[in-house]
Each structure stands twice: as C-alpha cells, then as structure tokens.
Amino acid sequence: MSPVPPVHVSPGAAHLSPEVLRLLDKWLPQQRWYPVPAEGVTHEPWLTVTFGGVADVVVALLRLAGPGLAAGDESLVIQVPLVLTPTAEPEADTAETEEAGLIGTVTTASGRVTVHDGGVHPVAWHAYFTAALPGTCEPEDCAELAGARRISGEQSNTSVVLPALPHATGRGGMLKILRTVALGPHPDVVIPAALTRAGWDGVPRYLGSVELPADGPGAPGTAGDSEDSEDSGAAGEAPARAHLAVLSELVHEATDGFELACAYAARDEDFGERALELGAVVAHLHTALREALGPGPALEPAGFMGVLRRRAAEAFADVPALAPHRAGVTALYDSLSTRLSAVVDGGGVVAMQAIHGDLHLGQALWSPGGWKVLDFEGEPQRPVAERTAPDLPLRDVAGLLRSLDYAAAVGRATDPQWVSHAQISFLEGYREAQSRVGAEERGTRPEQSAAGPRPEEGEGYREAQSRVGAEERGTHPERSAAGPHGTVLDVGTAELMLRALTVDKALYEVVYEFRHRPAWMHIPLAAVERVLSS
Ligand SMILES: Nc1ncnc2c1ncn2[C@@H]1O[C@H](COP(=O)(O)OP(=O)(O)O)[C@@H](O)[C@H]1O
Numbered sequence: 001m002s003p004v005p006p007v008h009v010s011p012g013a014a015h016l017s018p019e020v021l022r023l024l025d026k027w028l029p030q031q032r033w034y035p036v037p038a039e040g041v042t043h044e045p046w047l048t049v050t051f052g053g054v055a056d057v058v059v060a061l062l063r064l065a066g067p068g069l070a071a072g073d074e075s076l077v078i079q080v081p082l083v084l085t086p087t088a089e090p091e092a093d094t095a096e097t098e099e100a101g102l103i104g105t106v107t108t109a110s111g112r113v114t115v116h117d118g119g120v121h122p123v124a125w126h127a128y129f130t131a132a133l134p135g136t137c138e139p140e141d142c143a144e145l146a147g148a149r150r151i152s153g154e155q156s157n158t159s160v161v162l163p164a165l166p167h168a169t170g171r172g173g174m175l176k177i178l179r180t181v182a183l184g185p186h187p188d189v190v191i192p193a194a195l196t197r198a199g200w201d202g203v204p205r206y207l208g209s210v211e212l213p214a215d216g217p218g219a220p221g222t223a224g225d226s227e228d229s230e231d232s233g234a235a236g237e238a239p240a241r242a243h244l245a246v247l248s249e250l251v252h253e254a255t256d257g258f259e260l261a262c263a264y265a266a267r268d269e270d271f272g273e274r275a276l277e278l279g280a281v282v283a284h285l286h287t288a289l290r291e292a293l294g295p296g297p298a299l300e301p302a303g304f305m306g307v308l309r310r311r312a313a314e315a316f317a318d319v320p321a322l323a324p325h326r327a328g329v330t331a332l333y334d335s336l337s338t339r340l341s342a343v344v345d346g347g348g349v350v351a352m353q354a355i356h357g358d359l360h361l362g363q364a365l366w367s368p369g370g371w372k373v374l375d376f377e378g379e380p381q382r383p384v385a386e387r388t389a390p391d392l393p394l395r396d397v398a399g400l401l402r403s404l405d406y407a408a409a410v411g412r413a414t415d416p417q418w419v420s421h422a423q424i425s426f427l428e429g430y431r432e433a434q435s436r437v438g439a440e441e442r443g444t445r446p447e448q449s450a451a452g453p454r455p456e457e458g459e460g461y462r463e464a465q466s467r468v469g470a471e472e473r474g475t476h477p478e479r480s481a482a483g484p485h486g487t488v489l490d491v492g493t494a495e496l497m498l499r500a501l502t503v504d505k506a507l508y509e510v511v512y513e514f515r516h517r518p519a520w521m522h523i524p525l526a527a528v529e530r531v532l533s534s
C-alpha cells in the first residue's frame, strides 16, 4: 500500500470561505509575526495546503499586497495554518478560548465553523510533524507529541517544543512553522541541513522539513496563478518551491544568549569568557558555511555600496528621527567606497560567502554543549533574494557587536566597560579561531599566523576591531577559496567596513524598533550617533 502523500496544494483560496478570509484580515495584523505595518495591506490567497488524512487543517498561503510591497515573484507570502472545525454554537467564554488560539466563529455556506490558529493547535502540529517525518503516529495517541508546547515571546515565526521526540542522539525536537514563506529553498532549512550533513555541531541537528510538493501549482506571477488555471501543476508551469516548516533537535538546558547577556549586564558581571567562546563559534560557523556551501563571488564595490546606500535611504524614508544622521552615513559610505575601490583596483579580492545574515544574541543558545547558532532566515524585513545572497562574514560580526550593546542597554549595565570588554572579547575569540583555522590549513602553528598577538587587557575596542577581517598575508582561507588572488582587506579598510556594517545594522534596527518596539528605538539610534561620531 502506498502511503498517502502528506502535503497537497491547491491554487487560490480552495477550502477557505470568504467569511474565513475576512476574519483573517482583522486577526493577522495583530500577530507579532506579521511582517509589515498593516495599513493599506491586503491578503490575497495564493495557495492552500492540506495534509493527507487530516480533515481540519488548512494552511492559507497569502500574498501581501499594498503600498511599498513588491508584486509577483518578489511578493511577501505569509503562512497561516488554521484548524477549521464545524460547530453548532458560538464559543461562550472568550477569555478561555483566546488561550486556545481561537480566531473566531463564522457562518459559511456550509455551516458554522470555528477557526483556530494552527500555530498553537496540536492537530496542526501533528500534521506538520508527520509531514516532516512521514510514517509516524496518529494524532490521538502520538507519543512524540506528548508535552508539546509553543514557545512564547517575540518571535518572527512559530516554534513548538516537542520534548518527547526520539531521535538518533536522544530526545526532544523543535518544530518551526515559517510564517514568511520564501519562494525557493528556505535558508533556515537548507543551511542547517547542509551544516548537519557536514558534521558541524554548532547548530541544532536538522531532522526534517515540510515543503510544497514538487508537482504543485506555479509560483506567484506564473501561469499556475492565473484565474483560469484550475488544473494544479498544468504542463509548462513551474511548480512553486517553498519550505513551510523545519524540524530540528531540541537543545537541552539551553539559555537564550540575549537573556544570558542581559543577566550578566544587570549584575555588571564580566561576559568576556562567554563572548570569547561565542566569537570562536561564529568564526567556525563561517568556515563551516564556506566548506558546506562553497565560496561566493568576489565583492564588487559599486554593487555592494549600492545596496548599503539603498538600505540607508529606505531607513531614512521610514523613520524621521534618523534625518540628522543622513550626512554622516553618506560620508562614512563615501569613505568606504573610495577605499574598497582602491583595494579592488589594486588587484585585491574581497571574498563573499554564505553567512548567517541576522546574527544577534537571541540567535545563539548557551548550553552545556557550548554555543549553538539558530535561525538562518536572514533579516526578516528584507526581500528573500537579498537575505540569501552571499555576503561578508563581517556582517555577522557587526550583528553580534550590536547585540552586546543591546544587552548592556536592556540589562542596564552600570559599568561603562561592560560592553566594550564583551565586544573586545568577542572580536578576539573570532580572530583567534579564524587564525587557528587559517594556520591549520597552511600547516603552520597558530602563533605564526599574521593576525598578531592577543591585545593586552585594556587595549581598546578600535584596535581589536581593526584586527578582525583585516589582511593576514597570502594564504587566508577566504582568499584561497576565492581563487589565487591577493588581499582580503587592509586594516584601515577592514575597520571602516566593520563601522559601515555596524551602521547598516543599527539603521535596520531603528526601523525594526520603530515598527515593533518604539520604546527601544533609542538603543540603535544612539549607536548610529556613536559610530558616526567616532
Ligand atoms: N533547537 C532548539 N532547541 C532549543 N531551543 C530552541 C531551538 N530552536 C529555537 N529555540 C528557541 O526558540 C527561539 C526562537 O527560535 P528562532 O529559530 O530564533 O525563531 P524566530 O525566527 O521565530 O525568531 C530561540 O530564541 C530559542 O530560544
């Protein structure tokens, strides 16, 4: 007997009545994971997903359309799993039902239906879980789902802890339902899967994923999306490829890196050792990514600077409070542009590669097994193509430097050295591990690498900063990966690059805070000011 295909996909709003869609229009913008400001945004049904043998679970994939949003293949698509159950009476007790993820009760052509958020509903969890690991249990007696719970907090997606899930190295899983669906392979699936395959244990081990079936309807903007295309997967039409969820091993006794750093900051306790270890893990991550996914192209200054400038322009357009910094950002980017062009004109190659892309302390878990890095989907507010493009590893370094600054602010460290010490330690951990890997590849001892000795206690942040990403003579792995050509970056350009990437990140954060947590906007705003005046 052949197994029932677990995931079916239909075009448009199949299985979803207009009443349910209207209910969603009101509910969606109130969700933390809703990716854009809601004003003027409409939700257009793109595809509907159902799971073989599970009657009540319907997943709406909705395209967001409206001011400032891209159309066609670039459009933002959100995933809305629903549990739809026929019901006789409206729910009576609102408080109780809110707890259970009730979205509402509506009367449709086929009767009265209760609509629940599938992100918090065990029946939907079971559907995703069995699609990720086919051939497992029935919902009623699924031992793997015992004790399952959604994690709460400020998440861009919806993650569910499965404490009882058995696997090769123990017990416990994390099911992550991706709320923003990327057309094509999703980096939060592809990257952990590649790193797990390569044997790198700095990520939670990848166990499985849920993907649209290969013979489903076309991508937005293709023939499969047109109104007269009833026949899903019609000849000549490119089926849409998209991941919906990812399952990974649960990291036990894990502490969120941001909470950990804030707790240290609140006690003014030295975070140096943890930061040093994290720096080393991030350096190893970059090596593992390069090895697992291959080197990227060389940086092309005009294109690279064009992206930085466009992102800054978007931030200035979104947040009026940034206006006083426009000239400073332009001047910083002009200096970097001049230096980068000189490097490249002089025959230097600045190699790019796959990076994390949105690295901050909340993406790192501290556990008895050391730091684990999570969440490879890139900055959720950016277009997918931009998020997955090869980039400079220094972008991740800048992200963590910013995050340590957030931890100092949120944890209210009173010692002004707390943050600089943590940042220097992080940079040193990164640099030391980078030199060790480089030396191993060259067959020399780490001390012989050109990166120089560790800065003495008290040496400044600027010095430590300028050592990271700077030229290390001849055989740096990034260089050999990029080909036989010369330089990475000289010390001055590396420092300028890190400052520019820090500003780029802080501008992104200002927009993020403006949209989601205005009370924290002062944190990145102060950073923009500080970096520009340093
Ligand atoms: N494999 C895992 N083991 C333990 N905790 C995890 C695991 N994956 C994620 N988490 C926890 O869930 C939180 C959210 O995960 P993350 O992948 O960052 O989702 P989001 O994209 O929604 O922010 C993390 O901050 C971490 O605390």
Ligand SMILES: O=P(O)(O)O[C@H]1O[C@H](CO)[C@@H](O[C@H]2O[C@H](CO)[C@@H](O)[C@H](O)[C@H]2O)[C@H](O)[C@H]1O
Pocket: 154, 155, 156, 157, 258, 358, 360, 361, 362, 375, 379, 380, 381, 399, 402, 403, 404, 406, 407, 509, 512
């Ligand atoms: O984790 P996500 O993928 O949802 O990332 C988004 O949300 C983050 C906040 O949860 C946000 O990070 C910013 O705030 C953090 C403290 O909460 C801080 O440590 C980070 O440095 C700062 O960037 C992230 O930018 C956003 O993409």
